[in-house]
Amino acid sequence: MSDTDSHFSALRMGQGEMGGSSDGGSDDNIDWNTEDEIEIEKYPVSCCSREAAGPSNTKLFDHFVGMGFSEKLVSRAINENGQENTDLILESLLTYAAIEDSPQEQQIGIVLSVCDNASSDYEENLLDDSSDFDSDSDSEGIYNPSSEEKKMTFLTEMGYTMNEASIAMERCGADASEAELADFICAHQMSKAEDALLPEEKPLPWLSVDDFRKSKKRKFLRYDSCKRNTIRDKKPMCEDDEPIRLPNPMVGFGLPTDSCSQLTHRNLPEPAIGPPYFYYENVALAPKGVWDTISRFLYDVEPEFVDSKYFCACARKRGYVHNLPIHNRCPLRPIPPLTISEALPMTKRWWPNWDTRTKLNCIQTCVGSAKLTERIRKALEDYNGEPPLYIQNYVLNECRKWNLVWVGRNKLAPLEPDEVEMLLGFPRNHTRGGGISRTDRYKSLGNSFQVDTVAYHLSVLKDLYPGGISLLSLFSGIGGAEVALYRLGIPLKNVVSVEISEVNRTIVRCWWDQTNQKGNLIDFADIQQFTAEKLEQLISAVGGFDLVVGGSPCNNLAGSNRYHRDGLEGKESSLFYHYFRVLDLVKSIMSKDQ
DNA sequence: GCGATGATGAAGCGCCGA
DNA sequence: TCGGCGCTTCATCATCGC
Numbered sequence: 141m142s143d144t145d146s147h148f149s150a151l152r153m154g155q156g157e158m159g160g161s162s163d164g165g166s167d168d169n170i171d172w173n174t175e176d177e178i179e180i181e182k183y184p185v186s187c188c189s190r191e192a193a194g195p196s197n198t199k200l201f202d203h204f205v206g207m208g209f210s211e212k213l214v215s216r217a218i219n220e221n222g223q224e225n226t227d228l229i230l231e232s233l234l235t236y237a238a239i240e241d242s243p244q245e246q247q248i249g250i251v252l253s254v255c256d257n258a259s260s261d262y263e264e265n266l267l268d269d270s271s272d273f274d275s276d277s278d279s280e281g282i283y284n285p286s287s288e289e290k291k292m293t294f295l296t297e298m299g300y301t302m303n304e305a306s307i308a309m310e311r312c313g314a315d316a317s318e319a320e321l322a323d324f325i326c327a328h329q330m331s332k333a334e335d336a337l338l339p340e341e342k343p344l345p346w347l348s349v350d351d352f353r354k355s356k357k358r359k360f361l362r363y364d365s366c367k368r369n370t371i372r373d374k375k376p377m378c379e380d381d382e383p384i385r386l387p388n389p390m391v392g393f394g395l396p397t398d399s400c401s402q403l404t405h406r407n408l409p410e411p412a413i414g415p416p417y418f419y420y421e422n423v424a425l426a427p428k429g430v431w432d433t434i435s436r437f438l439y440d441v442e443p444e445f446v447d448s449k450y451f452c453a454c455a456r457k458r459g460y461v462h463n464l465p466i467h468n469r470c471p472l473r474p475i476p477p478l479t480i481s482e483a484l485p486m487t488k489r490w491w492p493n494w495d496t497r498t499k500l501n502c503i504q505t506c507v508g509s510a511k512l513t514e515r516i517r518k519a520l521e522d523y524n525g526e527p528p529l530y531i532q533n534y535v536l537n538e539c540r541k542w543n544l545v546w547v548g549r550n551k552l553a554p555l556e557p558d559e560v561e562m563l564l565g566f567p568r569n570h571t572r573g574g575g576i577s578r579t580d581r582y583k584s585l586g587n588s589f590q591v592d593t594v595a596y597h598l599s600v601l602k603d604l605y606p607g608g609i610s611l612l613s614l615f616s617g618i619g620g621a622e623v624a625l626y627r628l629g630i631p632l633k634n635v636v637s638v639e640i641s642e643v644n645r646t647i648v649r650c651w652w653d654q655t656n657q658k659g660n661l662i663d664f665a666d667i668q669q670f671t672a673e674k675l676e677q678l679i680s681a682v683g684g685f686d687l688v689v690g691g692s693p694c695n696n697l698a699g700s701n702r703y704h705r706d707g708l709e710g711k712e713s714s715l716f717y718h719y720f721r722v723l724d725l726v727k728s729i730m731s732k733d734q
Numbered sequence: 735g736c737g738a739t740g741a742t743g744a745a746g747c748g749c750c751g752a
Numbered sequence: 753t754c755g756g757c758g759c760t761t762c763a764t765c766a767t768c769g770c
Binding site: 578 | 738740747
Binding site: 421422423425455456457458501502503504505506537540541583585586587588589617691693694695696697698699700701702703704705 | 759760761762763764765
């Protein structure tokens with residue numbers, strides 16, 4: 141198994157289910173003469189306009205060879221189409237590849253060479269996709285093959301074929317980001333998958349860019365009938381053509397405290413059905429469109445939005461995309477304190493009656509400063525416990541903003557790290573010791589799961605895996621999923637943890653040792669180095685994963701980020717695509733092994 | 735160099751009144 | 753229905769002290 145197998149895994153949803161031949165026929169279902177060609181005219185291929193500025197013949201030749209086509213085919217295509225119209229050349233090349241009787245291995249070889257040569261550029265691709273375009277625009281008229289190749293590399297690393305990548309780049313144009321290109325291909329694959337369900341098979345045209353951009357949900361329309369009994373129907377504002385909107389109240393498929401409102405069944409899209417089970421988490425209040433993209437990538441599974449204030453004494457609005465069963469959920473015992481006064485009883489004595497908070501806001505990675513609490517103390521001390529309304533409003537605003545609690549007369553303070561641990565469902569001192577600074581504790585905790593909430597969702601696994609579970613934990617952080625499973629009483633047979641922060645890996649390792657786990661814990665630092673080969677070895681060693689958990693970085697999604705709230709294209713948050721990549725690889729490898 | 739501290743808006747949504 | 757307002761938000765960066 142190699143990286144290129146993801147090529148097939150990405151096609152699995154469409155090609156495999158179409159029953160298409162495997163003899164190099166990845167494009168058998170593509171209608172190369174669709175009306176969409178008209179659309180192409182509206183979205184000129186970047187390379188064409190650049191070539192028109194006057195690239196040399198050699199450069200043109202090298203360009204297509206660099207894309208992975210054989211010299212023979214490139215010569216033939218240039219001879220047949222001339223040097224002016226690179227659209228035609230590219231289309232000819234793709235057609236040759238599609239109709240050629242060459243074995244698939246040849247195409248795999250193309251993909252492999254691109255991946256290998258460009259692996260070192262991969263991170264840069266993820267981070268700098270927009271900057272590529274900027275530089276292009278700066279040098280208007282000058283052809284820059286590296287930008288195109290970087291996108292090609294990105295897409296092939298994602299597991300798409302060269303042909304799919306080329307077509308997507310052609311259709312979406314030069315201004316398309318890597319994510320948009322991947323989304324475009326994904327849309328086509330899903331469409332093929334759905335067409336496989338139709339009695340009459342026919343070649344499926346690629347979506348036109350216009351259609352794709354105007355109605356990204358088009359490809360999923362046929363799932364509508366499956367969704368009629370799902371939570372979506374409980375949200376009348378959530379039409380298929382509308383972006384995903386957050387439910388109010390944010391209770392997901394139901395709360396343990398309200399059995400009447402619990403949803404016990406949903407129909408998952410076919411490609412989403414395990415094994416393995418997967419569970420993805422991120423901030424609910426992400427920029428518009430982010431959850432639509434996440435949902436589309438994760439097999440069109442409807443996100444479950446839950447505010448942890450229903451599970452503990454602090455709010456934590458998160459979206460969860462998973463394919464777990466949703467019946468027979470049960471909460472962790474003991475039920476944690478649900479109000480501030482229950483969670484922090486020593487604050488009751490000092491809590492003024494005009495501070496009506498019963499829940500804390502979302503716990504973040506930073507805490508209020510000592511100067512702030514001192515300013516508040518001074519503002520309050522002249523009023524003997526009954527400050528005027530404007531002072532009350534000022535204080536309450538700061539309290540909500542920084543999650544301050546009353547620790548004395550006129551005295552507020554930020555939460556201590558161990559209090560945060562308790563509120564989030566971790567054992568006391570989970571993040572303490574081992575050379576970890578106080579700042580790092582806050583940071584790690586602020587980025588973690590709320591254990592009780594996650595455990596409620598994962599509780600359905602207890603009956604399914606009485607003998608224990610093998611877990612692939614991506615972006616593990618301080619081990620929220622591991623702690624949740626442990627507290628549920630689900631034995632951890634094997635845990636493969638991927639976490640970039642050494643501090644966090646240390647925390648998980650210490651917890652693992654201190655709780656006398658009997659299973660195996662293997663940790664890795666960088667998900668970007670988590671290759672198909674490595675995955676295959678791990679899957680072979682542990683006998684497959686039962687659950688793939690991950691909450692990719694939210695830095696560029698969170699409202700608190702006033703500098704780089706760039707959505708899924710942001711430096712850190714773009715790592716979501718690696719969650720999808722790894723999950724899809726695991727699904728592919730495990731489906732082959734079965 | 736590292737950790738702690740303090741200053742720094744804006745996006746998105748719900749609510750409410752016109 | 754629409755616009756104004758209030759509320760919330762897994763953060764980032766510059767600076768300081770050790």
